[in-house]
Structure formats: C-alpha cells, structure tokens
Amino acid sequence: MKRRSFLKGTIASSILGVAAGAGLLTPQSVLAAWPKAAFEAKTIDDGIQAALGASDVTESGDINIKAPDIAENGAVVPVTISTGMSGVESIAIFIEKNPVPLASSYDLGPNTEGFISCRVKMGKTSDLIAVVKSEGKLYSAKKMIKVTIGGCGG
Amino acid sequence: MAKKKIRIRAKMKGEVTEVKALMSHPMETGLRKNKKTGEKIPAHFIQDITCEHKGARVLVAHWGVAISKNPYLAFKFTGAAKGDTIKVSWNDNKGESASAEAKIG
Numbered sequence A: 001m002k003r004r005s006f007l008k009g010t011i012a013s014s015i016l017g018v019a020a021g022a023g024l025l026t027p028q029s030v031l032a033a034w035p036k037a038a039f040e041a042k043t044i045d046d047g048i049q050a051a052l053g054a055s056d057v058t059e060s061g062d063i064n065i066k067a068p069d070i071a072e073n074g075a076v077v078p079v080t081i082s083t084g085m086s087g088v089e090s091i092a093i094f095i096e097k098n099p100v101p102l103a104s105s106y107d108l109g110p111n112t113e114g115f116i117s118c119r120v121k122m123g124k125t126s127d128l129i130a131v132v133k134s135e136g137k138l139y140s141a142k143k144m145i146k147v148t149i150g151g152c153g154g
Numbered sequence B: 001m002a003k004k005k006i007r008i009r010a011k012m013k014g015e016v017t018e019v020k021a022l023m024s025h026p027m028e029t030g031l032r033k034n035k036k037t038g039e040k041i042p043a044h045f046i047q048d049i050t051c052e053h054k055g056a057r058v059l060v061a062h063w064g065v066a067i068s069k070n071p072y073l074a075f076k077f078t079g080a081a082k083g084d085t086i087k088v089s090w091n092d093n094k095g096e097s098a099s100a101e102a103k104i105g
Helices: A002-021 A027-031 A044-052
Strands: A057-059 A063-066 A077-083 A088-095 A102-108 A112-120 A126-134 A137-147 B006-013 B016-023 B046-053 B056-063 B072-078 B085-092 B097-103
Touching (some): A063 A126, A077 A126, A077 A137, A088 A112, A112 A126, B006 B097
Antiparallel strands (some): A063 A077, A088 A102, A102 B056, A126 A137, B006 B016, B046 B056, B046 B085
C-alpha cells in the first residue's frame, strides 16, 4: 500500500512538473499559490501562523461578524466580515471545531474595503473567528454559532 | 457543463463598487462517503479565486473545503467607474478553472 501511494505521489508531481515546464502555470499564479500548510494546520494558532505569518493576535471591537446565532444547516452558514480599519491587507476566517480550522483567507488590494461575505460549512457548534491583518498587525473577533445539523460529512 | 460557472453582479453605490459572485461548484470535502458503496468521495474544491479590475488584483481568495457548495463571494472596492469590467476567475484542486467578466453598473 505504501509503495502504491508513493508511486501515485510521484506521478502527480511529475504531471505538475510538466505543466509548469509547459508554461501552463504562470509565475504569477505560483506566487499566489494556495497556502497548503495553512489548510492542513489542525489548530487555530498554527493556522493563523501559516496563513498570515504571525501569531500575535489582539482582540478588536472594530471587526464585525455578521452570521446567524443558530445555523439550522451547517452546510451553508452565511458569514459577513466587515471592519472599519484602514489598510486592511488580509482577512481570514477560522472555525474552531472544524477538522481544519482555516475556512478561507483573502488578500485585499489597496482599494479593497475591509468587507468579505461568503458561505461556510460548519461541522458542529463552534466559535467562528475572523482575523484581520491591518498595517502588519493581526486583530481578531469571534462569534459563537450553534449548529443543529452538521455540514462536514454524510 | 453548459451551465454558467460564475455569475457576477457588480454595482456602484457612490464611490464604492460592490461585487457579488456566485459560482457553481460541488466543493466536495473529501470526508463524505458514497452511501451505496461506502467509498469516500474524493475532495474537489476551489482553491484560488482572483478578482481583477483593469488588470489589477482587487482580491485574491484562498479557499479550503469549508466553503459551501456553489460558493458565494461578495466584496467591495473603490476606484472603479461605471462600465468598467470586473473579472473573476477560479482554479480548483483538480486543475479545472473558469473565469467570467461583468460590467460594473
């Protein structure tokens, strides 16, 4: 079994190598590569460190999380994060009790406002934590969301 | 797959442009099992989304499997004018991609 998965891994990486060689992966898209480590981190602290490059997080009252108190369906939980801070560089959304806490991270352009809205899956009742990176510093806010039917699994 | 993969609506309110995008994607977590065979359904999800205005990136998003099926994304930015184009594109973990453009109204 080990040998088989090893072989699979080699084939996959060689395909990727060919794709990169053929110029299918432009340097730009490599720069903005998907942060694999951040999406494999099992704890929030590791996830924050991997996604945003720091772990010094200050709680802030200037981050507004708009989400339901009770989510009837954990597969679709609408979340809106907004902040009045200036110079917001990134916003990340973590869900504490999910198998992988990091749900998504966003890199904002210079003209982009501190506002993100999306829909996430939640396995069970958990804190949702929004981390905002502004002028090199990290700020966070959290909100408890009760889930009656989980969204991660069958 | 004749269905449109991305639907975008961009509207200006004063200085601010609000962009809403709805994508059509299964967003499989890799944790779900096929009820008949008991086999795991492999993960299939969007990893990167890039939103561009006049060639400049206004937003780059990295998503994990915790984003819901048929994802929705909204964001706001300044510095656009009516009639400008906004482009949204995504790549998933299987190497598939899609992109769409819309005019700001």
